[in-house]
Structure formats: C-alpha cells, structure tokens
Amino acid sequence: MELLNKILCEVFRLKEEELKDELTMEDIGKWDSLTHMDLVTSIEEGLEIQLSMDDIVTMRDIKTIKSIVQEKLV
Amino acid sequence: MKLENRVAIVTGGASGLGKSIVEMLLDNGSKIVVLDINKEALDSIDESENILKVACDITKEDEIAKAVEKAKDKFSKIDILINNAGILYSEPLVNIMSKEKRHSVSMWQKVIDINLTAPFILGSYVAEQMLMSRTKGVIVNISSISARGNAGQSAYSAAKAGLESMTMVWAKELGSFGIRSVAVAPGFMDTESTHDAVTQEVLNHVKKETPIKRLGKAQDIAEAVKFAIENEYMNGKTLEIDGGLVI
Numbered sequence: 173m174e175l176l177n178k179i180l181c182e183v184f185r186l187k188e189e190e191l192k193d194e195l196t197m198e199d200i201g202k203w204d205s206l207t208h209m210d211l212v213t214s215i216e217e218g219l220e221i222q223l224s225m226d227d228i229v230t231m232r233d234i235k236t237i238k239s240i241v242q243e244k245l246v
Numbered sequence: 247m248k249l250e251n252r253v254a255i256v257t258g259g260a261s262g263l264g265k266s267i268v269e270m271l272l273d274n275g276s277k278i279v280v281l282d283i284n285k286e287a288l289d290s291i292d293e294s295e296n297i298l299k300v301a302c303d304i305t306k307e308d309e310i311a312k313a314v315e316k317a318k319d320k321f322s323k324i325d326i327l328i329n330n331a332g333i334l335y336s337e338p339l340v341n342i343m344s345k346e347k348r349h350s351v352s353m354w355q356k357v358i359d360i361n362l363t364a365p366f367i368l369g370s371y372v373a374e375q376m377l378m379s380r381t382k383g384v385i386v387n388i389s390s391i392s393a394r395g396n397a398g399q400s401a402y403s404a405a406k407a408g409l410e411s412m413t414m415v416w417a418k419e420l421g422s423f424g425i426r427s428v429a430v431a432p433g434f435m436d437t438e439s440t441h442d443a444v445t446q447e448v449l450n451h452v453k454k455e456t457p458i459k460r461l462g463k464a465q466d467i468a469e470a471v472k473f474a475i476e477n478e479y480m481n482g483k484t485l486e487i488d489g490g491l492v493i
Binding site for chain 1: 377378379380419422423
C-alpha cells in the first residue's frame with residue numbers, strides 16, 4: 173500500500189499527511205476526469221495490475237481505490 | 247498493430263480515397279464497417295462476411311451512435327477508426343461575385359459540421375468503446391495540405407487544421423491507454439472530388455508546383471494509412487503525403 177499511497181500523492185499533488193481514506197473526488201480539487209485517466213495509468217503501470225472499466229468508474233474516493241487495488245494484489 | 251482480423255470503421259468508405267483505404271484494409275485481412283451517406287455507392291461494394299455497410303449521415307449524432315452499435319453487434323469490437331469522410335469547398339473570404347459579397351456562413355457551418363464536428367463525435371464514440379473494452383486501438387484522421395492555410399479555403403483549411411489539433415489532443419489524452427491518434431494529410435489528389443472542386447487550370451498549376459510533378463493517387467494515401475496503423479510508435483503526428491508541394 174505504500175507504493176499506492178505514493179502514486180495517489182503524486183497524481184493528486186498531496187502531501188503524505190494530507191492523504192485520507194475519506195477524501196472523495198469532490199474534496200480533491202485536482203481530481204477531474206483527465207487526472208482520473210492519469211490515476212488509472214499510474215496505478216496500472218506502478219503496481220502492474222489491470223483495472224476493469226467497472227473499477228475505473230467506481231474509483232471515486234481514496235478508500236474505494238485502496239480496496240479495489242488491494243483485491244487485485246491478493 | 248497488425249491489420250489481420252482487426253475491425254475498422256471507415257467513414258466515406260464507399261468511394262474515392264475512402265474506397266482505396268477500405269480495399270487496402272480488406273487486402274490485409276481486416277474486417278470493415280463502411281459508413282457512407284451515399285446508398286448507391288454503398289450498394290456498389292461487394293457483399294462479404296468481412297464487410298458491414300451502414301448508410302449514415304455523420305453530421306447526425308444519433309446516426310453515428312446507431313452505426314457504432316451496429317459495428318459492435320456485428321464484430322464485437324472496434325480497433326481502428328478512419329475519419330475520412332469530408333467535403334471540399336472553396337470560396338474567398340470576400341466574395342465580390344456573390345450577392346452578400348462575403349463567404350457564405352451557411353457553407354462555413356456545413357464544412358465545419360462534416361469535416362470537423364463529425365470526426366469529433368465519431369472519435370468520442372469509438373474512443374469510449376475502446377476505453378470501455380480496454381482495446382488498444384488507432385484513430386486515423388484524414389486531414390489535408392490545406393490545414394497549412396490554402397487561399398480560397400477558409401472553412402476547409404480551418405476544419406482540417408482543427409482536425410490535426412484534435413489528433414494531437416487525443417494522442418495525449420488516450421495514449422497512455424494504448425490508443426493512438428494519427429493524421430494523414432494528402433496534397434492535391436487525382437480523385438473525382440478534387441476534379442469537381444478545383445478547376446483544371448488550378449490543377450495544372452498545382453502539378454507544375456509539385457516537385458513530384460503529378461497529383462497524388464488514392465493508393466498513395468491508403469499506403470500512408472497502413473503505415474500509420476502499423477507503426478506503433480507513431481502518435482499525435484501528421485503524415486504529409488503531398489509530393490513535396492508547399493502552399
């Protein structure tokens with residue numbers, strides 16, 4: 173999860189201490205649809221997993237992203 | 247990308263440049279969805295299990311949506327979109343021969359609708375399909391040498407320049423998902439539409455000014471489209487196939 177946190181901070185330009193599970197798309201100013209595409213490719217390349225389109229459209233808060241990624245890494 | 251067993255949508259594929267592109271793709275083992283507004287021209291294409299012919303007015307979003315659905319129903323996926331359909335139109339900005347003395351606004355809009363808005367709508371529908379199915383595909387936009395600004399073609403030049411700009415945007419937005427976007431810009435072509443839109447005098451002048459000393463052949467463009475699809479590192483750029491002509 174450390175690598176995922178790093179990716180999330182990089183994509184959303186957040187400091188480590190600012191990254192909270194309860195943050196949503198609405199809370200993070202930089203999280204628009206284009207950044208969402210960057211997020212998907214950064215996660216896929218960084219963690220070497222493939223997200224489905226269902227995953228991609230469901231990832232609307234940090235907690236859900238972590239849960240989806242965790243499932244893929246098991 | 248190898249062309250064998252790929253599914254390609256070609257707009258304006260029933261005649262002219264589009265038909266040559268369709269023939270090239272078929273020769274290389276692709277399956278084709280030919281979109282064309284001209285039903286007679288569509289009927290002239292031989293039936294085959296590898297071809298789906300769809301009569302479609304690409305200026306109407308609902309018709310595009312239906313055509314993309316038909317393509318998906320028939321072949322299950324879409325790997326390639328060739329935005330080829332377009333109209334050539336020439337009129338000076340100040341037209342002293344016309345009643346209004348200015349470039350027709352309705353013709354400006356028509357040229358933009360067909361040559362720029364329609365490829366935008368098609369691109370959005372097909373890219374959505376590619377993204378949803380995580381297909382690594384290619385979008386080829388057929389531009390023109392006029393994108394550099396051809397006197398007497400405000401609308402056509404603006405539309406083609408817009409198309410090349412859109413190609414660059416899509417390359418950046420979709421590239422990380424493995425979807426490439428490339429433009430091919432023909433010079434003056436020896437096709438019916440060129441002969442309909444440009445006088446023989448002008449064409450003679452063009453031939454004289456072109457270092458290769460001839461008009462382009464449809465096959466020259468089909469070969470460039472093949473290269474654009476097959477070369478997996480080409481993205482966001484325009485292949486200029488114009489015999490070296492500078493306008």
